[in-house]
Amino acid sequence: MTQALLTESGYATQTGKILHTEQMTKLEKFFEISLPGGKDLNHAPGQFVMVSIPGIGEAPISVSSSPTKKASFDLVVRNAGILTGAMHNLEEGDTVGIRGPFGRGIDTNLLKGKDILMVAGGCGFIPMRSLINYVLDNRDNFNSVHVLLGCKTPADRLFLHETANWEKRKDLDFQCTVDKGDAEWKGRVGLITKLIPDVSITPSSTYAVVIGPPIMYKFVIKELLNKNIPDNQIILSLERHMKCGVGKCGHCQINQKYCCQDGPVFTYDELKELNEAI
Amino acid sequence: MDKYVVLKKSDFNGFIKSLSKTQKVMAPVAKGNNNYAFEEVSSGEEISISHIPTILPPKKYFMPQRETILAFSKKEHEWKPILEKEPLVVFGIHTCDLEGIQLLNKVFTTPPQDTNYINRMNDITTIGLECNDYCDEYASCCVMNNHLPNSGYDLFFTELSNDFMVHILTEKGEKITGGTPLFSEAQSAHHKALEQLRSKKKELFKDEVVVQNNELKELFARTVHSAVWEDIQNRCVACGNCTNVCPTCYCFDIKDDINLDLNTGVRIRSWDSCQNETFAKVAGGENFREERGSRQRHRYMRKFNYSIGKFNKYFCTGCGRCSRTCMAKINLKETINSLAGEKK
Ligand SMILES: Cc1cc2nc3c(=O)[nH]c(=O)nc-3n(C[C@H](O)[C@H](O)[C@H](O)COP(=O)(O)OP(=O)(O)OC[C@H]3O[C@@H](n4cnc5c(N)ncnc54)[C@H](O)[C@@H]3O)c2cc1C
Numbered sequence: 001m002t003q004a005l006l007t008e009s010g011y012a013t014q015t016g017k018i019l020h021t022e023q024m025t026k027l028e029k030f031f032e033i034s035l036p037g038g039k040d041l042n043h044a045p046g047q048f049v050m051v052s053i054p055g056i057g058e059a060p061i062s063v064s065s066s067p068t069k070k071a072s073f074d075l076v077v078r079n080a081g082i083l084t085g086a087m088h089n090l091e092e093g094d095t096v097g098i099r100g101p102f103g104r105g106i107d108t109n110l111l112k113g114k115d116i117l118m119v120a121g122g123c124g125f126i127p128m129r130s131l132i133n134y135v136l137d138n139r140d141n142f143n144s145v146h147v148l149l150g151c152k153t154p155a156d157r158l159f160l161h162e163t164a165n166w167e168k169r170k171d172l173d174f175q176c177t178v179d180k181g182d183a184e185w186k187g188r189v190g191l192i193t194k195l196i197p198d199v200s201i202t203p204s205s206t207y208a209v210v211i212g213p214p215i216m217y218k219f220v221i222k223e224l225l226n227k228n229i230p231d232n233q234i235i236l237s238l239e240r241h242m243k244c245g246v247g248k249c250g251h252c253q254i255n256q257k258y259c260c261q262d263g264p265v266f267t268y269d270e271l272k273e274l275n276e277a278i
Numbered sequence: 279m280d281k282y283v284v285l286k287k288s289d290f291n292g293f294i295k296s297l298s299k300t301q302k303v304m305a306p307v308a309k310g311n312n313n314y315a316f317e318e319v320s321s322g323e324e325i326s327i328s329h330i331p332t333i334l335p336p337k338k339y340f341m342p343q344r345e346t347i348l349a350f351s352k353k354e355h356e357w358k359p360i361l362e363k364e365p366l367v368v369f370g371i372h373t374c375d376l377e378g379i380q381l382l383n384k385v386f387t388t389p390p391q392d393t394n395y396i397n398r399m400n401d402i403t404t405i406g407l408e409c410n411d412y413c414d415e416y417a418s419c420c421v422m423n424n425h426l427p428n429s430g431y432d433l434f435f436t437e438l439s440n441d442f443m444v445h446i447l448t449e450k451g452e453k454i455t456g457g458t459p460l461f462s463e464a465q466s467a468h469h470k471a472l473e474q475l476r477s478k479k480k481e482l483f484k485d486e487v488v489v490q491n492n493e494l495k496e497l498f499a500r501t502v503h504s505a506v507w508e509d510i511q512n513r514c515v516a517c518g519n520c521t522n523v524c525p526t527c528y529c530f531d532i533k534d535d536i537n538l539d540l541n542t543g544v545r546i547r548s549w550d551s552c553q554n555e556t557f558a559k560v561a562g563g564e565n566f567r568e569e570r571g572s573r574q575r576h577r578y579m580r581k582f583n584y585s586i587g588k589f590n591k592y593f594c595t596g597c598g599r600c601s602r603t604c605m606a607k608i609n610l611k612e613t614i615n616s617l618a619g620e621k622k
Pocket residue numbers: 048057058059060061062063076077078079080081082083084085123126127238239240241242243264556559560561562563
């Protein structure tokens with residue numbers, strides 16, 4: 001067996017430089033990363049990158065910044081295990097390996113001129129932020145915009161500066177609810193599904209985008225269907241175990257779909273008949 | 279290219295000997311207890327001409343069990359894609375395994391292409407070998423239409439009484455037969471003997487399961503919620519043997535190996551199995567195939583249902599390895615028959 005360098009490889013990894021970090025919550029850390037030469041990542045909202053630490057491994061992480069942000073991009077990593085734990089030890093000036101972006105993101109052209117209802121739960125807010133900021137940076141292209149955010153507790157909320165601004169904006173309906181409040185919390189308490197019935201949209205010209213934990217999908221989709229939003233206008237992003245990101249390793253497979261390539265963004269229409277999808 | 283030549287059986291030993299002097303030759307070798315394995319050989323005498331499917335299929339040369347894909351250096355912030363390959367001639371590949379290789383080729387050449395696989399594939403010469411007889415009760419090559427050669431080789435050998443009839447399909451193949459005076463043109467008697475053998479095979483190879491090839495997809499599509507999966511769930515021990523020996527299972531894991539200098543190391547990909555409990559588990563703790571039954575169903579669906587959606591092909595070759603190796607005696611033909619026995 002001989003070893004040689006390979007000029008073209010799906011596993012080719014670029015060196016990403018960490019420009020800035022911020023511990024956002026106990027479990028979540030923010031990273032701003034640039035590629036060599038300040039190259040654009042060129043991603044769509046909903047796409048992800050494979051992030052590496054040499055010797056430790058690789059994990060799929062969603063891009064949290066909007067494509068309108070150039071020359072660097074944002075990730076938010078929840079400490080969930082070995083690789084993500086090791087990421088929490090990295091600081092400004094350190095490097096990580098970056099592959100991607102991978103997957104089918106959200107086709108923002110489809111959303112043009114429509115009412116948009118975004119429903120994010122927990123970690124789902126991380127990729128949703130990419131779409132929210134994209135929409136706000138191109139606000140004239142869209143009709144009414146609604147963002148519903150659900151968190152476990154007030155301490156779990158991310159990007160507080162940004163959300164404080166969103167709350168003030170007149171051209172955005174932003175609502176946040178927590179499962180369990182604390183002494184200072186004056187906002188809503190309760191499930192995110194409760195916020196959906198009162199949102200004012202025209203169902204036939206609305207795109208709903210839902211990103212959150214699997215359990216949330218079942219209940220949220222039911223509410224969206226109750227509101228008469230068509231199946232093919234409900235957009236979901238699925239999380240699966242992913243090793244390669246290029247449609248080969250099989251970990252992310254849902255029936256004949258490979259979540260890393262065919263998704264992670266799907267319409268409800270594409271998933272409703274698939275066993276083991278939602 | 280479509281040409282027939284013959285090799286005298288008495289020249290077979292010499293042929294392999296001379297071939298192995300210029301290239302590495304792999305072929306099935308008897309390992310005792312009716313077990314066979316592809317190994318490096320240097321003479322024809324070492325090769326088992328009549329063998330049941332080898333323990334591991336020749337997949338191991340195309341997609342090694344463990345392979346380096348990347349080298350890294352932490353200090354230099356460097357990542358270099360690596361290719362591991364070795365020019366090989368693989369002799370003695372049965373028609374079921376030729377189909378297995380073709381299916382893997384399809385997977386890895388479908389964009390985004392896998393350059394590691396493709397480079398290796400291009401450097402392997404495949405020599406098929408016809409099954410004159412049925413290997414054993416586990417095989418279902420006939421229902422999968424793989425008991426006769428369907429291309430996918432460079433050369434194809436069929437054993438006749440005194441000679442091997444050799445079909446040359448590619449230039450790579452012709453280079454081998456043209457490189458030695460041992461091969462001569464096939465005569466009409468050889469063609470006749472081949473024809474007779476193939477028509478005899480029609481009698482030998484048939485009716486392995488109660489359904490036809492074209493009914494399999496629909497059968498699996500309608501039995502997603504069948505009680506048969508529950509029965510399998512109660513027996514499966516999730517050892518992953520079935521996927522390890524499968525000629526078309528290509529799932530893998532990716533891991534890093536760091537050297538003792540704690541600076542340099544490599545990224546490795548190695549065979550993985552959808553039968554492992556953690557295979558589809560994600561960070562929130564959600565597992566989309568937590569039960570063994572659902573993991574076995576997934577394996578079957580990937581052979582008979584999902585693969586049609588994705589590649590328009592069945593991914594079962596009928597080699598019978600999964601049934602032969604199963605500790606819990608989960609048998610592919612029995613599973614198909616049980617599913618077919620359920621009410622529509
Ligand atoms: C498309 C996508 C986008 C994601 N975006 C983000 C994000 O923006 N921020 C974030 O913090 N997390 C994100 N995740 C989850 C993140 O990938 C996992 O937390 C991470 O892979 C766990 O790796 P680990 O080495 O830390 O965990 P391990 O120590 O290896 O294991 C901990 C747990 O994570 C699961 N896990 C391990 N490897 C993977 C893998 N390759 N893919 C999925 N689950 C795995 C294990 O089954 C186990 O339950 C995303 C996952 C996907 C599929």
